[in-house]
Amino acid sequence: MDENLELEERFAELKQALLEDDMQRFREPFLEMHIYEQGQFYQSLTSEERHRMYGYLSPKELADMFDVIEEDDEHMTDYLFEMRPGYAAAMLAEMYTDNAVDLLNTLDKKAVNKYLSLMDKEDASEIKELLHYEDDTAGSIMTTEFVSIVANQTVRSAMYVLKNEADVAETIYYIYVVDQENHLVGVISLRDLIVNEDDTMIQDVMSERVISVHVGDDQEDVAQTFRDYDFLALPVTDYDDHLLGIVTVDDIIDVIDDEAASDYSGLAGVNVEEVSENPVKAASRRLPWLITLLFLGMATATLISHYEELVSEASILAVFISLITGTAGNAGTQSLAVAVRRLAINDDKENSFVKTVVSEILTGLVTGFITGLTIFIIVAIWKHNPILGFVIGMAMMCAITVANLAGSFIPMLMDKLGFDPAVASGPFITTLSDLTSVLIYFNIASLFMQYFIA
Amino acid sequence: MDENLELEERFAELKQALLEDDMQRFREPFLEMHIYEQGQFYQSLTSEERHRMYGYLSPKELADMFDVIEEDDEHMTDYLFEMRPGYAAAMLAEMYTDNAVDLLNTLDKKAVNKYLSLMDKEDASEIKELLHYEDDTAGSIMTTEFVSIVANQTVRSAMYVLKNEADVAETIYYIYVVDQENHLVGVISLRDLIVNEDDTMIQDVMSERVISVHVGDDQEDVAQTFRDYDFLALPVTDYDDHLLGIVTVDDIIDVIDDEAASDYSGLAGVNVEEVSENPVKAASRRLPWLITLLFLGMATATLISHYEELVSEASILAVFISLITGTAGNAGTQSLAVAVRRLAINDDKENSFVKTVVSEILTGLVTGFITGLTIFIIVAIWKHNPILGFVIGMAMMCAITVANLAGSFIPMLMDKLGFDPAVASGPFITTLSDLTSVLIYFNIASLFMQYFIA
Numbered sequence: 001m002d003e004n005l006e007l008e009e010r011f012a013e014l015k016q017a018l019l020e021d022d023m024q025r026f027r028e029p030f031l032e033m034h035i036y037e038q039g040q041f042y043q044s045l046t047s048e049e050r051h052r053m054y055g056y057l058s059p060k061e062l063a064d065m066f067d068v069i070e071e072d073d074e075h076m077t078d079y080l081f082e083m084r085p086g087y088a089a090a091m092l093a094e095m096y097t098d099n100a101v102d103l104l105n106t107l108d109k110k111a112v113n114k115y116l117s118l119m120d121k122e123d124a125s126e127i128k129e130l131l132h133y134e135d136d137t138a139g140s141i142m143t144t145e146f147v148s149i150v151a152n153q154t155v156r157s158a159m160y161v162l163k164n165e166a167d168v169a170e171t172i173y174y175i176y177v178v179d180q181e182n183h184l185v186g187v188i189s190l191r192d193l194i195v196n197e198d199d200t201m202i203q204d205v206m207s208e209r210v211i212s213v214h215v216g217d218d219q220e221d222v223a224q225t226f227r228d229y230d231f232l233a234l235p236v237t238d239y240d241d242h243l244l245g246i247v248t249v250d251d252i253i254d255v256i257d258d259e260a261a262s263d264y265s266g267l268a269g270v271n272v273e274e275v276s277e278n279p280v281k282a283a284s285r286r287l288p289w290l291i292t293l294l295f296l297g298m299a300t301a302t303l304i305s306h307y308e309e310l311v312s313e314a315s316i317l318a319v320f321i322s323l324i325t326g327t328a329g330n331a332g333t334q335s336l337a338v339a340v341r342r343l344a345i346n347d348d349k350e351n352s353f354v355k356t357v358v359s360e361i362l363t364g365l366v367t368g369f370i371t372g373l374t375i376f377i378i379v380a381i382w383k384h385n386p387i388l389g390f391v392i393g394m395a396m397m398c399a400i401t402v403a404n405l406a407g408s409f410i411p412m413l414m415d416k417l418g419f420d421p422a423v424a425s426g427p428f429i430t431t432l433s434d435l436t437s438v439l440i441y442f443n444i445a446s447l448f449m450q451y452f453i454a
Numbered sequence: 455m456d457e458n459l460e461l462e463e464r465f466a467e468l469k470q471a472l473l474e475d476d477m478q479r480f481r482e483p484f485l486e487m488h489i490y491e492q493g494q495f496y497q498s499l500t501s502e503e504r505h506r507m508y509g510y511l512s513p514k515e516l517a518d519m520f521d522v523i524e525e526d527d528e529h530m531t532d533y534l535f536e537m538r539p540g541y542a543a544a545m546l547a548e549m550y551t552d553n554a555v556d557l558l559n560t561l562d563k564k565a566v567n568k569y570l571s572l573m574d575k576e577d578a579s580e581i582k583e584l585l586h587y588e589d590d591t592a593g594s595i596m597t598t599e600f601v602s603i604v605a606n607q608t609v610r611s612a613m614y615v616l617k618n619e620a621d622v623a624e625t626i627y628y629i630y631v632v633d634q635e636n637h638l639v640g641v642i643s644l645r646d647l648i649v650n651e652d653d654t655m656i657q658d659v660m661s662e663r664v665i666s667v668h669v670g671d672d673q674e675d676v677a678q679t680f681r682d683y684d685f686l687a688l689p690v691t692d693y694d695d696h697l698l699g700i701v702t703v704d705d706i707i708d709v710i711d712d713e714a715a716s717d718y719s720g721l722a723g724v725n726v727e728e729v730s731e732n733p734v735k736a737a738s739r740r741l742p743w744l745i746t747l748l749f750l751g752m753a754t755a756t757l758i759s760h761y762e763e764l765v766s767e768a769s770i771l772a773v774f775i776s777l778i779t780g781t782a783g784n785a786g787t788q789s790l791a792v793a794v795r796r797l798a799i800n801d802d803k804e805n806s807f808v809k810t811v812v813s814e815i816l817t818g819l820v821t822g823f824i825t826g827l828t829i830f831i832i833v834a835i836w837k838h839n840p841i842l843g844f845v846i847g848m849a850m851m852c853a854i855t856v857a858n859l860a861g862s863f864i865p866m867l868m869d870k871l872g873f874d875p876a877v878a879s880g881p882f883i884t885t886l887s888d889l890t891s892v893l894i895y896f897n898i899a900s901l902f903m904q905y906f907i908a
Binding site for chain 1: 487490613616617626645649663680683684686706707713714715718719721726727731734737741744751752754755758759762763766769772777781787788795813817820821824829880881
């Protein structure tokens with residue numbers, strides 16, 4: 001609380017300095033703040049106030065702050081476009097390449113080319129290289145600001161290189177060792193550099209078993225490697241083991257967050273990352289799924305309509321429609337979530353397809369049997385009609401088993417076909433399971449019809 | 455692929471060495487592997503093979519490996535109990551305190567006390583201190599192996615301290631500066647130490663605005679601070695600003711993963727972290743929710759049973775029950791996911807309760823109106839009955855709006871009451887919305903009954 005208050009006061013003073021156009025009073029307290037707080041302050045300003053800031057700060061100083069502003073901020077492009085193009089280009093050049101690329105990726109081609117043409121050739125070509133990598137690959141999240149050295153030098157001279165690059169490198173806590181052709185041959189942590197004697201040769205203390213990722217690797221696999229090994233950074237190589245860049249742990253946290261949000265969105269049938277307070281906008285994001293599922297639901301309605309005669313003879317059947325579809329839908333959702341999760345953590349996907357589906361069917365039979373037995377007892381007592389109870393219980397068991405089959409089979413199949421299994425949404429599975437549940441229910445009911453009608 | 459093959463060969467050779475009881479041939483290649491790979495190897499062994507390993511490795515060497523084995527491995531306690539108690543205690547003492555505590559937390563009190571009594575007093579008291587902290591707080595994930603120095607010394611002497619502690623500290627990339635009473639007064643990164651001259655005084659280059667967390671802070675808030683500031687470690691203090699420990703980014707990645715899994719589990723109504731291949735076990739984990747919801751579903755069935763006469767007169771009504779409950783359930787799930795997500799990312803919870811609920815109701819009205827209009831047109835044409843179409847469309851709109859209200863209100867309320875909003879599961883919302891949808895549907899239908907029956 002105190003800290004927040006202190007920060008608010010600081011923000012107020014800085015705004016006052018901006019208002020009075022007092023550059024001296026602005027710069028020092030501003031630059032003293034952590035870059036994240038600088039970003040918070042910047043994002044709280046009006047366009048006019050921001051313009052003043054551009055006059056006060058060097059492109060490098062602004063770039064440090066822009067490095068921590070999330071690139072999915074909706075005002076990001078406004079910020080860039082309100083700067084003089086030359087200033088914006090200089091700032092982009094000073095940012096860490098991976099962040100500059102993320103930012104440029106939100107712009108259209110014309111704007112990107114404009115900024116690139118205003119930069120040094122060297123800066124522009126570094127950025128251009130990274131712009132090429134496909135979304136969601138190691139290449140798309142790596143940066144080129146790393147420290148690399150050759151092996152036949154001493155710890156002392158390596159430390160010297162490090163001191164010189166400490167200002168521009170995104171991390172100096174791992175130093176990568178390359179040969180003459182830039183092949184990655186080793187790695188040494190700053191911790192190891194520090195504890196070794198100055199005259200030790202790098203080749204004697206570096207680790208030659210370097211864990212690295214390929215530039216085309218899926219970013220989720222890269223995140224898994226970070227989780228497994230607890231690294232702070234990982235080197236990225238091409239397929240001939242040339243060192244191209246590094247991925248740092250802060251970018252991996254973003255990947256993990258995005259991954260979690262997309263799994264969650266899939267299960268809910270709505271993109272939770274595009275949340276809007278505007279009801280019309282929010283509705284427009286949810287309607288595509290809802291309307292699609294409405295048409296799938298129409299299939300269920302059509303099916304029931306075939307059994308309308310049955311219902312008019314035995315209206316008691318209508319009482320249990322929503323209970324059976326609802327319970328089967330719940331079971332299907334559970335199955336789906338387990339299958340998607342298993343796909344996410346399982347490396348050995350090949351052998352588990354049949355195993356998972358069979359295990360889900362068996363689980364469905366067990367849950368279905370117990371749930372079916374429960375409802376059989378309830379209905380038999382409530383409606384004094386054990387045959388009806390048997391019909392409902394039997395339908396429940398079959399519907400749950402089929403829902404479990406669908407809930408596991410569909411995401412597994414999507415994964416096999418190369419799609420993200422998480423897009424098989426919960427609402428889709430429940431709506432599909434409504435259809436199969438109704439089909440099962442009315443078929444069983446018509447078989448036993450003659451016995452349970454009074 | 456190549457790397458995996460190489461690793462498999464390595465594993466096979468190590469196993470051979472264990473089989474032939476050849477300690478010399480085992481130790482060097484084993485210790486050369488990354489500790490994560492050592493863990494993978496260890497976890498692939500039989501109990502007998504593991505026993506041989508305990509003879510070959512020092513408690514410290516085994517501890518390094520145990521530091522990266524996830525504590526939720528189900529065999530963890532078996533591993534500990536199969537070691538000689540003295541060896542296990544020595545290993546626990548050599549582990550990073552936070553990891554040892556996580557491990558001990560999976561054991562019963564008696565076992566914990568046994569191991570603690572076998573340790574050095576100092577090691578035992580460090581662990582005891584951390585055992586006290588409540589689950590899911592900063593205290594429960596912090597470690598006490600950090601580097602702290604006093605301010606009135608030079609960079610050179612600080613580097614000297616660092617070199618000595620590099621072996622035991624969990625991270626040496628931040629050095630925390632404390633006063634005589636151990637109050638946290640500053641921080642300096644190893645990067646800053648390296649770029650400054652040896653004779654510079656620490657107090658002149660340290661940052662005095664240290665971002666820290668309190669020992670009782672929720673671990674999810676700590677994770678948010680890591681996300682915002684892109685730190686690799688954060689200091690943890692008590693409420694009088696005494697430095698107690700640090701939290702490192704690898705532990706935060708675990709927190710973020712757990713958080714995501716628990717949100718996902720909540721939405722699905724099943725704990726996806728406790729996945730079992732055994733159908734009976736799996737069923738026993740899913741049945742509590744299913745049976746609970748079955749009883750809630752019975753309320754819906756009872757409600758419909760009150761309208762049984764209505765249905766027997768107009769069996770066409772039964773055709774649309776699952777369509778209306780299903781669509782409203784889908785909308786409610788979307789609403790729930792958005793509300794839970796908004797709660798997770800929103801700092802300013804107070805003011806957004808009413809705003810979120812109102813915005814969700816309005817969104818419900820918009821989606822409901824469009825979905826209702828769609829189904830009105832379909833039913834009017836399909837059944838040649840515009841009045842029936844109107845009833846269905848109207849019921850759809852109201853049911854969706856109410857589902858959106860429930861989907862946002864319930865998690866917000868749970869959050870207000872201090873519960874985790876993510877436990878308001880998707881299945882619960884859909885089952886609840888079945889009830890309200892049916893109520894709305896049959897009430898609207900009975901109002902217009904006389905008009906749409908041929």
